[in-house]
Amino acid sequence: MPTKRIAITGASGFVGRALASHLTAAGHEVLALVRGEAQSAGQVAWNPGTGALDREALGAVDAVVHLAGENVAGGRWSAARKQRIAASRGPATEALCRALAALPHRPAVFVGASATGIYGDRGELVLDERSPRGSGFLADVAAAWEAGTEPARAAGMRVVNLRIGVVLDGSGGALRKMLLPFRLGLGGRLGHGRQWMSWITRHDLVRAVSWVLAHQALPGPVLAVAPNPVRNREFTQALARALHRPAVLPVPAFALRVLFGEMADALLSSQRAIPGALTSSGFLFEHPEIGPALRTLLG
Numbered sequence: 001m002p003t004k005r006i007a008i009t010g011a012s013g014f015v016g017r018a019l020a021s022h023l024t025a026a027g028h029e030v031l032a033l034v035r036g037e038a039q040s041a042g043q044v045a046w047n048p049g050t051g052a053l054d055r056e057a058l059g060a061v062d063a064v065v066h067l068a069g070e071n072v073a074g075g076r077w078s079a080a081r082k083q084r085i086a087a088s089r090g091p092a093t094e095a096l097c098r099a100l101a102a103l104p105h106r107p108a109v110f111v112g113a114s115a116t117g118i119y120g121d122r123g124e125l126v127l128d129e130r131s132p133r134g135s136g137f138l139a140d141v142a143a144a145w146e147a148g149t150e151p152a153r154a155a156g157m158r159v160v161n162l163r164i165g166v167v168l169d170g171s172g173g174a175l176r177k178m179l180l181p182f183r184l185g186l187g188g189r190l191g192h193g194r195q196w197m198s199w200i201t202r203h204d205l206v207r208a209v210s211w212v213l214a215h216q217a218l219p220g221p222v223l224a225v226a227p228n229p230v231r232n233r234e235f236t237q238a239l240a241r242a243l244h245r246p247a248v249l250p251v252p253a254f255a256l257r258v259l260f261g262e263m264a265d266a267l268l269s270s271q272r273a274i275p276g277a278l279t280s281s282g283f284l285f286e287h288p289e290i291g292p293a294l295r296t297l298l299g
Contacts, residue, residue: 001214007031007044007058007107009096010067014172015205019065022206031061033068048088051095053103060105063213066093066112069145072138073174077262082137090144094151101155110152111212114161116198116225118142121269124196128276129163129221138266146221158219160212165198165225165273167205170297178239179298185245191253193233195270198225201287201297211283223275230290242294 006023010016011032020030033046038057045054048068070088075081093112100107119127120134133143146161153159168175181187200208205224212218230238240247256264275283287293 001210003027003029004062004213005029005031005060006063006065006213007033007061008065008067009033009046009048010069010113013067014169015167015202016067018169018202019067019206019209022210026210031058033058033064046096048092049095051092051097051099053099055103058103061107063109063111064096064100064107065209065213066096066110068092069113072266073177073263076260077137086141086144089141090148093145093148097149097152097155100157101151106155107157109158109160109213109216110149111160111162111209112145112149114146114163114221115142116163116165116223116271116273117266117269118146118163119271119273121195121265122272123270125272127223127271127273129223130276136265136269137262158216160218161221162209162212163221163223163225163273164205165200165223165229165271167202168199168293168297169202170299173202175239175294175297179243182236182239182243182245182247186249187236187240187245187247188249188251189233189236189247190251190256191232191268193231193236193250195232195268196229196272197232197235198223198229198271198273199235199290200224200226201293204285204287207286208278208283211278211281215281218277218281220277222277223273224278225273225275226285226290226293227275227279227288228290229272229274235290238291238294241291242298 044057070085117138120136120139149159236247
């Protein structure tokens with residue numbers, strides 16, 4: 001796509017760092033929207049609570065990618081943590097979109113992170129962008145997250161709600177947390193292991209964000225998941241093979257609930273999602289299969 005001026009929230013996070021690097025390497029100018037005062041060139045002060053932006057520092061931008069949000073897997077879901085998770089998504093997104101809609105030069109496109117958790121626990125059902133939302137805490141949070149983009153849509157911006165699956169990369173995220181027990185031979189399936197897992201490598205995710213920024217025919221929900229979801233037991237077997245270790249110690253569902261409380265429901269839920277919008281638009285995944293993907297990520 002032609003050179004753009006792109007603002008990113010969450011630019012210092014696991015996905016944001018890789019996305020900023022990817023876009024900069026492609027020749028785009030990247031601005032990081034940061035909480036509090038800007039500390040360096042290329043940063044723009046942003047208040048997630050009110051949506052207030054340093055308009056002078058921001059200037060005119062072509063696109064905004066909104067990735068910021070409280071870490072869902074950062075600890076047990078106490079009432080306070082659940083409140084922070086919810087507030088950092090729906091209300092913060094709405095405040096940001098209202099601020100962008102009030103700019104004299106509005107961005108042409110707003111790409112907002114969402115999650116496959118919007119579908120809830122759907123068992124064997126094959127899901128795509130047309131599938132209805134499910135139930136549960138994460139489904140409610142993701143639905144509010146997407147609804148928060150309405151002020152941007154109403155202001156005429158092209159809005160993409162990127163429904164992201166489990167993001168895999170050896171440098172961080174969920175995969176990094178799994179490596180130590182699997183390397184020690186202590187890995188295994190979660191619960192019965194039949195639940196479906198929708199996943200994507202971080203490399204393909206940043207490519208997908210760049211793709212939707214460039215393709216104007218992609219508004220609305222877009223699933224950012226690899227085309228081949230796997231059952232949890234298949235994922236654990238593929239990870240064990242990539243590390244040349246056994247995976248023979250399953251973690252019972254009751255143990256997960258003791259360890260993680262309500263958050264265990266997210267680990268045990270099943271989402272068999274297919275990226276219909278991306279594939280129909282011509283996007284090609286570099287890592288479509290879990291086995292080769294893990295071998296590449298882990299060297």
